[in-house]
Amino acid sequence: MTNDGPDGVSVRGSSEPTRAIELTPEHPPARIAELAACAEREGFDVAFTSSHYFNRDPFVTLSRMTDATDEIRLGPGVVNPYETHPVKLAAQTATIDEVSDGRAVFGVGAGDRSALSNMGVERDRPLRRVLETFDVARDLWDGTTVTHEGTFTARDASLNLEPAEIPVYVGAQGPQMLRMSAKHADGALINAAHPRDLEWASDQIERGLEDRPDEHGEFEALAFASVSVAPEEDDARAAARPPVAFIAGGAADPVIDRHDIDRQAASAVSDALEDGRLTEAFDRVTPEMIDAFCIAGTTETVADRFEAALEHTDGIVVGSPLGPDLEDAIVRASEALSIASA
DSSP, rough: OOOOSOOOOSOOOSSSSEEEEEOOTSSHHHHHHHHHHHHHHHHHHHEEOOOTTTTOHHHHHHHHHHHHOOSSSEEEEBBTTTSSSSHHHHHHHHHHHTTTTTTTTTEEEOOOOHHHHTTTOOOHHHHHHHHHHHHHHHHHHHTTOEEEEESSEEEOOOSSSOOOOOOOOEEEOOOHHHHHHHSSSEEEEEEOOHHHHHHHHHHHHHHTTTTGGGGOOOEEEEEEEEEEESSSHHHHHHHHHHHHHHHHHHOOOOHHHHHOOOHHHHHHHHHHHHHHHHHHHHOOOOOHHHHHHHHEESHHHHHHHHHHHHHTTSSOOOOOOOOHHHHHHHHHHHHHHHHHOO
């Protein structure tokens, strides 16, 4: 997806779909670095590292990933500007750009409301907060001294780093965040896996692109999809249950209705998660939920789903859980992307 403006910052310099992957630091940073090296060998263009307070720190993990790789672009996917001040996020991302010789990308979003509430953090005015965060970050990366009063405050803030040009990707799901990202950011990370959701999101993005200034250049929409791939379909679908439970448990009613999922079944998953009964929540995930919220199956099945997703996006982020065997899943996901792209 592009507008007619001048060339902007992009992950790839070709018309091929972007191949990205999410590596969740639920494992030690050294392990994630190994997986990043594997992803690079398999032809992925960018590796995002997710950010949740209960996992390892994404920027420490990204630092280890830079040491293990040479070309793949790297960045948080996604951080939020509530638990960390936006100026600090800009500095952390610029540091990754420096140590990786200019390979950083910045994935930013509003954050998970329930996770933030665990820390007593209120997620107020998320749309403005995210927009102001990357506007200020861009100024800081340009070498500008910034004073800002809005959803957060920064006074005479500057970075003691060389100027950098870092692509901004907004994690988005709702209509307003999708439109805002299309108008102002370099790309969107669409939190969806099913063609029905991606088609709807694409319509919102097109509306945002109508108001995109020419000077912002090209825009890229990526499906940030939960993916589980394995030699056996049943194994892949079993591995998908935990992430699908969290997706289904937090899904808005219009999304539940879009996929004809039983609302009582979704509520049962949500209630179990809120009570900390994780095993029960995972067991309550239905086949319909897996079909709606994850791309799960064999290489061939996943390739078919990737092809359908690429009808509405410029690329795919292969997201958690990847599969029951992580290295095998990275190889199979790369193969599935090659089939889908062909």
